[in-house]
Amino acid sequence: MLEKTYPYYLANQPQTSKTMLDVLDKYSGKVATRVAVPDAKAVEKAIVAAVKAGTPMREFKPWARRDVLQHCAKRFADRRDELAEALCIEAGKPIKDSAGEVTRLIETFQIAAEESVRTNGETLNLELASRLDGYRGFTQRVPIGPVSFITPFNFPLNLVAHKVAPAIAAGCPFVLKPSEKTPIGALIIGQVLAETDLPKGAFSILTLDGKHANPLVEDERFKLLSFTGGQIGWDLKARAGRKKVVLELGGNAACIVDADQGAKLDYVVERLIFGAFYQSGQSCIGVQRIIAHNDIYDALKKRLVAATKKLIAGDPKKKETFVGPMIDEAAAERLHGWIGEARKAGGKLLCGGNRKGNMLEATLMENVPNDARANRLEAFGPFALLTRFRNFGEAIAMVNDSDYGLQAGIFTDRLDHAMRAWNELEAGGVVVNDVPSFRVDNMPYGGVKLSGLGREGVRYAIEDMTDIRLMVMRERG
Template identity: 55%
Template sequence: MTKLKDVYPLYLNNKAVQPNTDLAVTDKFTGEIAFRTALATPDVIDEAIAGAVRAAEPMARLASFEKRDVLAHCVKRFAERFDELAYSLCVEAGKPIADAEGEVTRLIDTFRIASEEATRNYGEVQPLDISARAKGYMGMWKRVPIGPCSFISPFNFPLNLAAHKIAPAIAMGCPFVMKPASLTPLGAIIMGEVLAECDILPDGAFSILPAARAGADLFTTDERLKLLSFTGSPGVGWELKAKAGKKKVVLELGGNAAVIVDADADLDHALARIVFGGYYQSGQSCIHVQRVIIHENIYEIFRNMLAKKVKMLISGDPKKRDTFIGPMISAKEAQRLKGWIDSAVAGGAKLLAGGGCEGAMLEATLLEGCNRDMEVYTEEAFGPVVILSKFSDWQGALEEVNDSKFGLQAGIFTRDIHKVLDAWDGLDVGGVVVNDVSSYRVDNMPYGGVKDSGLGREGVRFAMEDMSEIRNLVIRRV
């Protein structure tokens, strides 16, 4: 098995720097310190932003093939370090090894997509002679890099959610400073190590800076930064937006995603996918299946199938190949969700599976009969709990999906194309997934939400649009 180093640096203006070893990162299963890394002080963050400002012009001048080659180098190196990257996720995030390997695969996919998109930054020729006064005029526009960007990434996908900021920035030609989650900084640090191998990147093109939240205001407030892209909790995200000033803001926030299972669904297929969507990586995904709305004609049989399957899920050490449920990110978070489960049961909900908790290990939990004012219904669980309800009318099911302050993605299992189109038109979410769960994402598709789930879209091409501005050119023929 791969071993981690005892100490890791931060990356300041493309270079490894070790000013301290102040951040201790734990193995989320054992609770023991796994490694230490440096914490960036406000002075270091300021220096990184100044470096990104200096790098903005040379980054913008990089040829498309040069940006492509940097990203292709990353793809090659990540593939070579596949086992190391997967093991780092097991340790710092408590992610079961199969999920960890899946995330490394997606990391590689995301950089590969970005390497292709780096050569597809197209513009458009536009006729302007739409009236007599514009005769002889023509226009064209192109996208240019927005400039220095600030990225803040979360703990639950330390590799791929960081990749969805870093890879598009390089493809677009934007220098950046990144603050990875303090609970899981290693994935971003390893990406910095690989990027540091690319001499073509100008000094200041990137900085990877673990930092305490109390000292990290510059990532949000500094006016030299032209874009803030944040992935994390709604409470923090909206607060950052309020402090961001004039810069563009992209927010990928939370959800309590719903899935509808109609009477004509393939129940075995729906069962397998909902178990995956509800409990993979201990439910710590903003599009994890939290609410399952089942047609009354199949409710009892599907509920029983689901309860039986959930009880069979194996919990334990994420480094073991047969583990499906690993630890939550901390005992505090497990106890928070355990409290919501207990409160729901005390309020009349029925516990169909799970409910137990020891340290950071929360059992895969299945509930029915939850009221719509319970926290486990209204809030983002962000853990291994799924709640069931039944419906009789399709429109009523759609309304129940929409009965949420969140709107990230939703899944529907049905064979009726008319119901599919009703859902696409009527669900107030960023994406509708048919015959699969809300948790499904491919890394080139537009991804993001509405309402409290955020602003803007990720997915490489769509992130590149946010990291660019349109520059127009008007020509008069004389």
């Protein structure tokens, strides 16, 4: 069960407040718990504490950082059921998906623990000419200093982990603003971090709304801003000044199903259903556009419709539930409106399409016009559309005809098609023989075009949170 109230964290310490934020059970709509909300003075104190912690965190030895991260992973495992229940309630995520996210939280901290003692430099050969005899170069990676993080509602544990764990591994103090819709997971992470020997001021977790988070974006004392969320990220980048900025801003992921997949449609359908509808489609790499070869299109469509109709929707606390609520009614109403627009423009509804509150049925459509919002923008809900292609070049062009480019998928047995997809698809990642929704927490993750800039994945995040420092040494006889 959730606690009645949760504190925020300022310079490693829990803090109460007269101002409280209600956190809703996303399925029932009732208040599930309340969290303390910091004021502007607390934000300034958090920044000052992070700046003061810069040197102690830099001097915090790699083995000590590893021990902190290992402690966290162990404690998350101890609290696995509590974390899954909290996630199910505050995000409306089906309990199976919630349990899976807790597993990834643990794994992300374990990966960071391993990487914390591997932030190595290199030796450079500088003897490129006779005048350079006796010169050698050496590099090391050093923490850049205080960093700020803003995270979204859809993965309240693991997307927080992908910022917090690399920061600890790199030796950077941080200030985190989790989504005000789903703050509990981050605050439980704060509870566990508070058990460790991190230097004072190493972390603050502030349950702010967006308009009060401006200092995390604009304050020059932060050396990096890492933001995961919507297209507002580009505005944040413009306001961020001289600091580094990493943006993960979503997509409308496409998945190609090649002509040779006729005998493997059971597997393809299973994976497409997962990719399109897991956690109610509220994933940046959820399958939104299914692009199938004409030879297998009708058979694939028939099986997809049948499988979608079998999905169980309802209370996310029940183990059999596959499709739970969207994060709020406004989100469901938005996507429901896009579905209606697509139908009026000539799109054909294959199944689903109905809404009750923030519960939107798993929906499949075909013949959706290219300029429809359901095609061009990020649906971020239980929705996918089908389109047919006749030659592989056409499929590549259809995937690339998007303002987004996070990840793409392709089901094919042809190596030349897999390599062409890897070479030509405009995306940060290409997944062969699985859906673009696939992610392992040590791989580089990020996109191009409107999907953002920079990469997450623990080692790649550590690189952004460290600078290369060079030493040149001349040997003297």
